[in-house]
Amino acid sequence: MTEENFFDKKMSRREFLKKAGIGGAGLALGASAASAFFGQATEEARDSFDGDEEIPFYGKHQAGITTPVQKHVYLCILDLASTDKTSIQELFKDWTSYIAKMVEGELVKETEANSFRPPHDTGETVGIKPHRLTVTVGVAGTFLDKLGMSDKKPAALKDLPAFPRDQLREEFTGGDIIIQACSDDAQVSFHAVRNLVRKGRNLVTMKWSQAGFLAIGGRNQTPRNLFGFKDGTVQPDKKDYDNQLWVTDEGWLKGGSYFIIRKIAMYLETWDRTSLHEQEATFGRYKESGAPFGKKNEFDEVDLNLKDENGDPLIPVDSHVRLARESGAQILRRAYSYSDGLDSKTGQFNTGLLFLCFQKDPEQFVTIQKNLGSADKLNEYISHIGSGVFAAFPGVKKGGYLGQKLFE
Ligand code: HEM
Structure with a gap:
């Protein structure tokens, strides 16, 4: 089948897979090779191999x-x-229907049988399953101001205060909408954003974007950041979600x-010259196990009162975990690493953490x-270079759309 014919057919990605009778891997391997492969695989292994799992949108x-x-x-x-508020409202309706389809592995829209027009879907995920795709959308205070809805702006939806060591760059700071x-x-992931932005041509422009990655050892394992430490161990308890x-x-x-993002540069070469003892003291946790100082396992309770043999605090007074914990506040963290080639000034890796967190109130x-x-x-090894505060909409009921209560 030629590429043109392929798009001309009114076929969703899922239908295509069904028709082909095989999963994503089969497309690359060819049908007979795929049958041989799956013949030996269990149902479970097949699902995890080809990314079949979907996360519900509604x-x-x-x-x-x-x-x-x-x-x-x-x-x-x-x-x-x-x-123009009405045009943006329409865009959010279209985005909702696009996202609902993409998370199920469908094309964003059926394509007209007219090969003289560009296809509705850009096509780079044809033959690929959803891979647990989630698309989360939020808006900043400036979004409400620009669309004449300042009266609906919650008091909490405002800029963060300047923090002493901030090195924020204008190009990575602010913005009206986050995806x-x-x-x-x-x-x-890229396809999802690309198709939403494409739909919004003339209505929105891109300010900045960043791809991030994580190595996940298993579904319930905490990923490690580029300093080699498990990152995301302590999170608010599910029972407290309404409070936190x-x-x-x-x-x-x-x-x-409230969705807060910080782009944080991490200086790997300085870190890599630091002794293991210093690295661990920076966090107050052991590198390999992820356990807090004085404990054995990653999820053991952090005890700030433990003392070392000299009677000094075992978890150092300037350690990241002690200071974060002593604040008394909690946030839900979803941090991703990034690596973007080299820093042209230093010739070193241009790397860091895309620190993404959610909370009931930005004050947290x-x-x-x-x-x-x-x-x-930790400040010796990092700089905050980007920042943004957004309100991530509530979920959507079938038949509704993102931001409906704000617009109506
Ligand atoms: C590049 C920057 C950062 C790195 C590499 C980093 C890394 C870590 C690591 C390894 C832990 C211990 C394991 C865990 O509980 O996840 C941790 C804990 C934590 N971090 Fe960060 N972090 C960074 C920035 C931040 C920022 C900007 C905040 C918020 C303002 C933050 C808030 C927390 C909190 C609340 C904890 C849990 C503390 C507790 O045990 O109660 N981190 N971080």
């Missing part, structure tokens, strides 16, 4: 917040190019969450970041 909350982290994120921050596309396949994570006040954001982040302040030993 629900009380948006997916991609409490969803167990996927391997890849493609994050895109957009600015409004139009201040977070997480999945277990980098191209599936979800907005519960009546209004358009009820069931949503502010409280922690203030307590980390200038004291955090």
Whole structure:
């Protein structure tokens, strides 16, 4: 089948797979090789091999917040190019229907049988399953201002205060809309953002974007960041989500969450010259096991009162974990690593952490970041270079659309 014929057929990605009678791997291997391969594989192994698992789009909350982290994120921050509220509302309706399809492994829209027009879907995920794709959308305070809805702006949806060691760059800071596309396949995540942005041509422009990755040893294992430490161990308890994570006040954001992003450069060459002892003291956790100092296992309770043989605090007073914990605040963290070639000035890796976190109130982040302040030993190895505060919409009911309560 030629490429043109392929798109001309009114066929969803899933239908295509069904017709082909094989999974994504089969397309690459050829049908007979695939049959031989799957002949030996169990049903379970087949699913995890070809990314069959779907995360439901509809629900009380948006997916991609409490969803167990996927391997890849493609994050895109957009600015409004139009201040026409009705056009943007229509765009959000279209985005909703696109996302609902993409998370099920479908093309964004059936393509007309007219090969003289560009296909509706850009096509790079044809033959690829959903890979747990989630797409999470939020808007900044500036979005409401530009569309004449400042009266609906919650007091909490405002810029973060300046923190002492900030090195924020304008190009990575602010923006009106955020799209977070997480999945277990980098191209599936990219495709999702690309097709949404394409639909919004003339209405939105891209401000900045960043791809991020994680190595996941197993579904319930904590990934390691580029400093080699398990990152994401301590999270708010599920029972506390209404106190820590979800907005519960009546209004358009009820069931949503505040989404804060920080692009944080990590200086690997300095870190890699640091002794293991110093590295572990920076966090107050052991590198290999991820256990807090004085304990054996990753999920053992952090005990800030433990003392070493000299009577000094075992978890150092300037360690990241102690300072974060002593703030008393909690946030849900979903951090991804990034690696973008080399820094042209230093000739070193251009790497860092795409620090993504969700909370009921941005004050939670502010409280922690203030307590980390200038004291955090981690500061020797990092710089915050990008920032943004967004309101991640509540989930969508079937027949509804993202941001419906804000627009209507
Ligand atoms: C490049 C920057 C950062 C790195 C490499 C990093 C790494 C880590 C690591 C390895 C842990 C211990 C394991 C865990 O519980 O996940 C941790 C804990 C934590 N981090 Fe970070 N972090 C960074 C930035 C931040 C920022 C900006 C915040 C918030 C303002 C933050 C808040 C926390 C919190 C709340 C904990 C849990 C503390 C507890 O045990 O109660 N981190 N971080």
